[in-house]
């Protein structure tokens with residue numbers, strides 16, 4: 256099959272230059288669907304990028320008619336940059352699933368025959384959670400059910416089984432109970448001309464599946480479809496890929512690595528890769544060689560992934576390299592987390608004479624670990640940047656709790672008051688808050704006391720006032736003691752679980768870390784207000800950022816990326832693998848894949864570490880070394 260329109264573009268050997276035989280074969284493959292399965296760092300993304308260039312220069316495809324889908328916006332930007340460098344044209348059709356869907360809906364949402372229009376707004380998770388909370392209350396359900404309802408609705412949208420409400424009604428108990436809630440929620444969204452995240456995919460798929468004219472229009476805009484990180488697609492994304500490519504089945508190229516599936520907790524279906532092979536009758540190619548990492552790093556990766564579930568036995572892709580350098584893998588255990596962070600900082604300072612700070616990344620399993628790193632790096636003058644995800648003191652759970660303490664220390668603190676008044680919920684909405692604000696004379700407790708409220712709101716308000724006044728005297732000198740008490744009184748950990756479901760474990764650890772910090776403040780005899788001032792300033796000014804900085808990020812966010820030097824700290828049971836996963840086989844398998852993803856980010860040096868003791872909620876806990884460290888014992892030197 257020939258490419259569309261003008262062929263025989265500028266002959267550019269550049270597109271194949273520097274690629275190995277298998278990579279070239281994948282770039283040149285044309286005329287039938289292709290599945291490229293290969294391990295980490297073998298050049299999958301590179302092949303995809305070169306293939307875009309090849310199709311343009313050799314096959315005469317027009318840049319904007321090649322749709323390439325990547326997992327994150329960052330990956331999309333990087334890929335567009337690489338193609339632009341090769342060709343001097345900026346490809347406009349590299350996007351994520353979500354941004355592609357937004358593009359479709361901005362143009363064609365009218366065809367849905369609903370009242371949505373193109374100016375729709377997009378609700379994030381917490382917007383839709385708040386709407387659902389109001390709705391479950393209207394149905395006289397416990398507000399905590401909002402979380403379950405949200406999950407049920409989200410799953411129903413992702414499953415794409417026709418009408419969402421009807422689908423939920425047909426589910427087994429207890430999910431069917433949410434059909435009415437879902438209906439009210441859908442109406443509410445439509446009234447606000449709003450879509451939630453799942454709607455973006457759901458409505459686009461629905462449009463394509465039910466409006467042939469719309470589908471044809473979008474199909475005819477693209478001559479080629481490519482998808483990177485295919486192992487992390489979910490059902491609806493898979494279906495969408497099928498719909499878009501239906502007219503041009505032969506011009507589809509997907510790449511993936513089943514062993515890097517790390518998003519099943521968000522609905523990714525690794526079997527989609529096998530399904531793609533069958534459904535599309537795709538040719539399958541492999542890449543054998545790893546170009547990213549040195550030998551020792553690959554040994555670690557191979558050992559860990561060698562123990563993975565055999566479900567993928569015939570797909571196991573052992574990584575090997577032709578590189579001469581052995582590289583370095585080192586493991587250190589430290590007496591406690593402070594010592595661990597200090598050693599890491601010392602090592603980074605040492606390395607900074609031979610490489611740039613931006614060659615270094617610290618990958619963490621849970622985001623709470625960034626707090627200790629931040630303060631240590633600051634002390635050592637190491638420039639760092641927390642990538643994707645907020646700095647510790649900006650995290651919702653940390654802010655919530657600190658705002659309680661701030662309000663106790665100063666009842667005029669308006670920002671603190673507005674934050675805590677409904678967190679956790681006391682049923683005081685915007686109107687209630689407006690009335691309280693109106694009554695403000697001397698301070699917020701006075702305003703709260705002077706405002707007329709419903710009985711239920713009054714009970715909540717009185718409890719808050721009582722709690723604030725009871726701790727007011729102690730907070731300055733005993734912030735840790737007060738914090739522990741506030742967490743208990745608010746049942747804050749249960750609230751986190753209800754509110755955040757999926758990542759509450761991570762948030763819980765942040766709360767624990769805040770306890771540890773305040774314990775130190777209390778022990779040192781530093782006043783709480785002074786500590787607050789320092790930590791606010793620290794997050795604004797002391798942080799040195801810019802390109803030349805060590806990157807700190809979660810492993811999930813590091814997917815697809817690489818650095819010459821990678822640190823993997825806190826390799827302890829209960830952290831990596833995480834506490835929740837230890838009890839669940841499937842989750843434990845995913846942790847193993849996550850570890851594989853983590854070590855394969857490193858090109859030359861991999862530094863592993865763990866602490867014997869770590870503070871949890873202000874108490875010292877004995878930690879056990881992670882099972883992965885034991886498994887790879889023969890690969891590392893011990894310092």
Ligand SMILES: Nc1ncnc2c1ncn2[C@@H]1O[C@H](COP(=O)(O)OP(=O)(O)OP(=O)(O)O)[C@@H](O)[C@H]1O
Nearest residue numbers: 273274275294295296297298299300301546547815
């Ligand atoms: N033929 C090659 N010659 C030299 N370097 C290569 C070659 N192929 C790939 N590389 C380099 O190897 C590294 C890994 O490539 P790439 O990111 O494309 O791998 P990947 O398979 O997509 O990895 P991941 O599974 O982590 O997404 C990159 O630095 C890339 O430039």
Ligand SMILES: [Mg+2]
Nearest residue numbers: 299300301815
């Ligand atoms: Mg890649």
